[in-house]
Amino acid sequence: MARRTGFYLDKRNGKVMGVCAGIADYTGFDVLWIRVGMVFATILGFPFPLIAYLVIGWAADAKPGTLYASEDADPEDRQFWQKTRAAPGRTIREVRSSFRDIDRRLRDIELQYTSPQHKLAREIDDLRSN
Amino acid sequence: MLEAVIPVAAISILFLGLPWLILHYVTKWKQASTLTMEDENLLDDLHDIARRLDDRMNTIDRIIAADRDQPARITELRPDLRPPELRLDTRTTELRSQALRKEI
Numbered sequence A: 001m002a003r004r005t006g007f008y009l010d011k012r013n014g015k016v017m018g019v020c021a022g023i024a025d026y027t028g029f030d031v032l033w034i035r036v037g038m039v040f041a042t043i044l045g046f047p048f049p050l051i052a053y054l055v056i057g058w059a060a061d062a063k064p065g066t067l068y069a070s071e072d073a074d075p076e077d078r079q080f081w082q083k084t085r086a087a088p089g090r091t092i093r094e095v096r097s098s099f100r101d102i103d104r105r106l107r108d109i110e111l112q113y114t115s116p117q118h119k120l121a122r123e124i125d126d127l128r129s130n
Numbered sequence B: 001m002l003e004a005v006i007p008v009a010a011i012s013i014l015f016l017g018l019p020w021l022i023l024h025y026v027t028k029w030k031q032a033s034t035l036t037m038e039d040e041n042l043l044d045d046l047h048d049i050a051r052r053l054d055d056r057m058n059t060i061d062r063i064i065a066a067d068r069d070q071p072a073r074i075t076e077l078r079p080d081l082r083p084p085e086l087r088l089d090t091r092t093t094e095l096r097s098q099a100l101r102k103e104i
Helices: A020-027 A031-042 A048-059 A065-073 A074-087 A088-114 A116-130 B001-032 B039-067 B084-103
Strands: none
Touching: A020 A031, A020 A048, A020 A074, A031 A048, A065 A074, A074 A088, A074 B039, A088 A116, A088 B039
16 A cells, blocks of 8 residues: 655646645645746746756656545545645544544433433333333 | 954854754654654554544434434533442543543
8 A cells, every 4th residue: 555645746737847746735735826936936946846846857756646546436536635644643643533522422322322311212102002 | 452352252152152042943843743654654654544434423313313202412511310329430430531631
Protein backbone atom coordinates (compact mmCIF):
# COMPACT_ATOMS: atom_id res chain seq x y z
CA MET A 1 0.00 0.00 0.00
CA ALA A 2 1.27 3.45 -0.92
CA ARG A 3 1.92 6.07 1.72
CA ARG A 4 -1.01 8.40 2.24
CA THR A 5 0.97 11.26 3.73
CA GLY A 6 3.64 11.47 1.06
CA PHE A 7 3.98 14.10 -1.65
CA TYR A 8 3.15 12.99 -5.18
CA LEU A 9 2.91 14.61 -8.58
CA ASP A 10 -0.70 14.75 -9.64
CA LYS A 11 -0.25 13.89 -13.30
CA ARG A 12 -3.95 13.34 -13.89
CA ASN A 13 -5.00 16.87 -12.91
CA GLY A 14 -1.72 18.55 -13.83
CA LYS A 15 -1.11 20.98 -16.69
CA VAL A 16 2.64 20.67 -17.24
CA MET A 17 4.33 18.24 -14.85
CA GLY A 18 1.67 18.04 -12.18
CA VAL A 19 3.71 19.82 -9.48
CA CYS A 20 1.14 22.55 -8.75
CA ALA A 21 -1.69 20.03 -8.85
CA GLY A 22 0.36 17.81 -6.54
CA ILE A 23 0.86 20.66 -4.06
CA ALA A 24 -2.87 21.42 -4.24
CA ASP A 25 -3.68 17.76 -3.64
CA TYR A 26 -1.22 17.61 -0.77
CA THR A 27 -2.33 20.76 1.03
CA GLY A 28 -5.99 21.07 0.04
CA PHE A 29 -5.61 24.57 -1.38
CA ASP A 30 -7.25 25.39 -4.68
CA VAL A 31 -4.97 24.49 -7.57
CA LEU A 32 -5.69 27.76 -9.37
CA TRP A 33 -4.22 29.87 -6.53
CA ILE A 34 -1.10 27.74 -6.43
CA ARG A 35 -0.60 28.06 -10.18
CA VAL A 36 -1.12 31.84 -10.10
CA GLY A 37 1.23 32.11 -7.11
CA MET A 38 3.80 30.01 -8.93
CA VAL A 39 3.66 32.26 -12.01
CA PHE A 40 4.06 35.42 -9.91
CA ALA A 41 6.89 33.87 -7.93
CA THR A 42 8.61 32.97 -11.17
CA ILE A 43 8.27 36.54 -12.46
CA LEU A 44 9.50 38.10 -9.20
CA GLY A 45 12.25 35.67 -8.32
CA PHE A 46 13.42 34.45 -11.71
CA PRO A 47 14.82 31.82 -12.13
CA PHE A 48 14.73 30.08 -8.73
CA PRO A 49 11.02 29.07 -8.56
CA LEU A 50 11.32 27.64 -12.06
CA ILE A 51 14.37 25.60 -11.03
CA ALA A 52 12.54 24.40 -7.93
CA TYR A 53 9.56 23.44 -10.08
CA LEU A 54 11.71 21.43 -12.48
CA VAL A 55 13.61 19.72 -9.66
CA ILE A 56 10.38 18.73 -7.88
CA GLY A 57 8.87 17.57 -11.15
CA TRP A 58 11.92 15.46 -11.83
CA ALA A 59 12.48 14.10 -8.33
CA ALA A 60 8.99 13.42 -6.97
CA ASP A 61 7.08 10.26 -7.80
CA ALA A 62 3.81 10.28 -9.68
CA LYS A 63 0.74 9.49 -7.62
CA PRO A 64 0.01 5.74 -7.65
CA GLY A 65 -3.16 4.52 -9.30
CA THR A 66 -4.34 2.82 -6.11
CA LEU A 67 -4.62 6.19 -4.35
CA TYR A 68 -6.61 7.64 -7.25
CA ALA A 69 -8.91 4.64 -7.09
CA SER A 70 -9.55 4.95 -3.35
CA GLU A 71 -10.17 8.69 -3.66
CA ASP A 72 -12.58 8.23 -6.54
CA ALA A 73 -14.49 5.69 -4.49
CA ASP A 74 -14.69 8.08 -1.55
CA PRO A 75 -14.08 11.83 -2.01
CA GLU A 76 -14.29 12.45 1.74
CA ASP A 77 -11.18 10.30 2.15
CA ARG A 78 -9.13 12.86 0.27
CA GLN A 79 -10.09 15.69 2.61
CA PHE A 80 -9.40 13.48 5.59
CA TRP A 81 -5.84 12.80 4.46
CA GLN A 82 -5.25 16.44 3.58
CA LYS A 83 -6.16 17.32 7.14
CA THR A 84 -3.98 14.51 8.45
CA ARG A 85 -0.96 15.83 6.56
CA ALA A 86 -1.48 19.28 8.03
CA ALA A 87 -2.08 18.13 11.62
CA PRO A 88 -1.97 14.39 12.40
CA GLY A 89 -2.82 14.89 16.05
CA ARG A 90 -5.97 16.79 15.30
CA THR A 91 -7.39 14.18 12.96
CA ILE A 92 -6.65 11.44 15.49
CA ARG A 93 -8.60 13.42 18.07
CA GLU A 94 -11.42 13.87 15.57
CA VAL A 95 -11.63 10.13 15.00
CA ARG A 96 -11.72 9.62 18.76
CA SER A 97 -14.49 12.18 19.16
CA SER A 98 -16.53 10.45 16.47
CA PHE A 99 -16.17 7.18 18.41
CA ARG A 100 -17.29 9.01 21.55
CA ASP A 101 -20.28 10.37 19.67
CA ILE A 102 -21.27 6.87 18.55
CA ASP A 103 -20.87 5.64 22.11
CA ARG A 104 -23.14 8.39 23.40
CA ARG A 105 -25.81 7.71 20.81
CA LEU A 106 -25.72 4.00 21.57
CA ARG A 107 -26.04 4.78 25.26
CA ASP A 108 -29.10 6.90 24.58
CA ILE A 109 -30.73 4.11 22.60
CA GLU A 110 -29.92 1.62 25.32
CA LEU A 111 -31.44 4.02 27.78
CA GLN A 112 -34.64 4.38 25.81
CA TYR A 113 -35.10 0.64 25.82
CA THR A 114 -34.16 0.01 29.42
CA SER A 115 -35.87 2.98 31.07
CA PRO A 116 -38.90 2.27 33.31
CA GLN A 117 -41.08 4.52 31.12
CA HIS A 118 -40.39 2.35 28.12
CA LYS A 119 -41.24 -0.84 29.98
CA LEU A 120 -44.45 0.69 31.26
CA ALA A 121 -45.46 1.90 27.81
CA ARG A 122 -44.80 -1.53 26.36
CA GLU A 123 -46.87 -3.23 29.04
CA ILE A 124 -49.74 -0.84 28.39
CA ASP A 125 -49.49 -1.60 24.69
CA ASP A 126 -49.57 -5.31 25.42
CA LEU A 127 -52.66 -4.92 27.58
CA ARG A 128 -54.39 -2.92 24.86
CA SER A 129 -53.67 -5.47 22.17
CA ASN A 130 -54.95 -8.33 24.32
CA MET B 1 37.02 48.92 15.20
CA LEU B 2 33.57 48.83 13.59
CA GLU B 3 35.05 47.94 10.20
CA ALA B 4 36.65 44.88 11.75
CA VAL B 5 33.49 43.75 13.60
CA ILE B 6 30.98 43.98 10.74
CA PRO B 7 32.54 41.40 8.38
CA VAL B 8 33.11 38.95 11.23
CA ALA B 9 29.52 39.34 12.41
CA ALA B 10 28.16 39.03 8.88
CA ILE B 11 30.16 35.90 8.14
CA SER B 12 29.28 34.27 11.46
CA ILE B 13 25.58 35.01 10.92
CA LEU B 14 25.70 33.74 7.36
CA PHE B 15 27.66 30.56 7.98
CA LEU B 16 26.66 29.69 11.55
CA GLY B 17 23.35 31.38 12.33
CA LEU B 18 21.52 30.58 9.12
CA PRO B 19 22.38 26.86 8.90
CA TRP B 20 21.63 26.52 12.61
CA LEU B 21 18.22 28.12 12.11
CA ILE B 22 17.40 25.91 9.14
CA LEU B 23 18.56 22.70 10.83
CA HIS B 24 16.70 23.65 13.99
CA TYR B 25 13.42 23.94 12.12
CA VAL B 26 14.11 20.83 10.04
CA THR B 27 14.59 18.74 13.17
CA LYS B 28 11.52 20.30 14.78
CA TRP B 29 9.45 19.56 11.68
CA LYS B 30 10.66 15.97 11.61
CA GLN B 31 9.77 15.48 15.26
CA ALA B 32 6.35 17.04 14.83
CA SER B 33 4.92 14.87 12.06
CA THR B 34 5.93 11.31 12.70
CA LEU B 35 3.23 9.04 11.38
CA THR B 36 4.73 5.72 10.49
CA MET B 37 3.31 3.46 7.83
CA GLU B 38 1.57 1.35 10.51
CA ASP B 39 0.10 4.47 12.12
CA GLU B 40 -1.25 5.52 8.76
CA ASN B 41 -2.90 2.17 8.11
CA LEU B 42 -4.31 2.12 11.62
CA LEU B 43 -5.70 5.63 11.28
CA ASP B 44 -7.18 4.74 7.92
CA ASP B 45 -8.88 1.69 9.44
CA LEU B 46 -10.17 3.60 12.46
CA HIS B 47 -11.52 6.37 10.28
CA ASP B 48 -13.26 3.81 8.11
CA ILE B 49 -14.76 1.97 11.08
CA ALA B 50 -15.93 5.22 12.66
CA ARG B 51 -17.73 6.21 9.50
CA ARG B 52 -19.34 2.82 9.06
CA LEU B 53 -20.49 2.80 12.68
CA ASP B 54 -21.87 6.29 12.21
CA ASP B 55 -23.88 5.11 9.21
CA ARG B 56 -25.16 2.14 11.17
CA MET B 57 -26.17 4.40 14.03
CA ASN B 58 -28.13 6.57 11.63
CA THR B 59 -29.90 3.49 10.29
CA ILE B 60 -30.69 2.28 13.79
CA ASP B 61 -31.96 5.72 14.75
CA ARG B 62 -34.33 5.65 11.80
CA ILE B 63 -35.46 2.10 12.56
CA ILE B 64 -36.20 2.99 16.15
CA ALA B 65 -38.01 6.17 15.17
CA ALA B 66 -40.18 4.17 12.76
CA ASP B 67 -40.72 1.50 15.40
CA ARG B 68 -41.93 4.02 17.95
CA ASP B 69 -43.90 5.90 15.31
CA GLN B 70 -42.18 9.14 16.19
CA PRO B 71 -39.95 11.54 14.31
CA ALA B 72 -36.26 10.86 14.83
CA ARG B 73 -35.08 12.79 17.82
CA ILE B 74 -31.85 14.64 18.22
CA THR B 75 -30.04 12.46 20.70
CA GLU B 76 -27.37 15.01 21.56
CA LEU B 77 -29.80 17.47 23.07
CA ARG B 78 -31.67 15.04 25.25
CA PRO B 79 -31.31 15.30 29.01
CA ASP B 80 -30.14 12.32 30.98
CA LEU B 81 -33.34 10.47 31.93
CA ARG B 82 -31.75 7.65 33.85
CA PRO B 83 -32.26 7.07 37.52
CA PRO B 84 -29.32 8.32 39.61
CA GLU B 85 -27.88 4.89 40.35
CA LEU B 86 -27.31 4.33 36.63
CA ARG B 87 -25.88 7.80 36.12
CA LEU B 88 -23.05 7.09 38.50
CA ASP B 89 -21.80 4.51 36.04
CA THR B 90 -21.18 6.95 33.20
CA ARG B 91 -19.59 9.47 35.50
CA THR B 92 -16.86 7.01 36.31
CA THR B 93 -16.28 6.35 32.62
CA GLU B 94 -16.15 10.08 31.99
CA LEU B 95 -13.57 10.44 34.72
CA ARG B 96 -11.60 7.61 33.25
CA SER B 97 -11.62 9.17 29.80
CA GLN B 98 -10.57 12.49 31.30
CA ALA B 99 -7.63 10.76 32.89
CA LEU B 100 -6.78 9.22 29.53
CA ARG B 101 -7.03 12.61 27.93
CA LYS B 102 -4.51 14.00 30.39
CA GLU B 103 -2.15 11.18 29.57
CA ILE B 104 -2.37 11.99 25.89
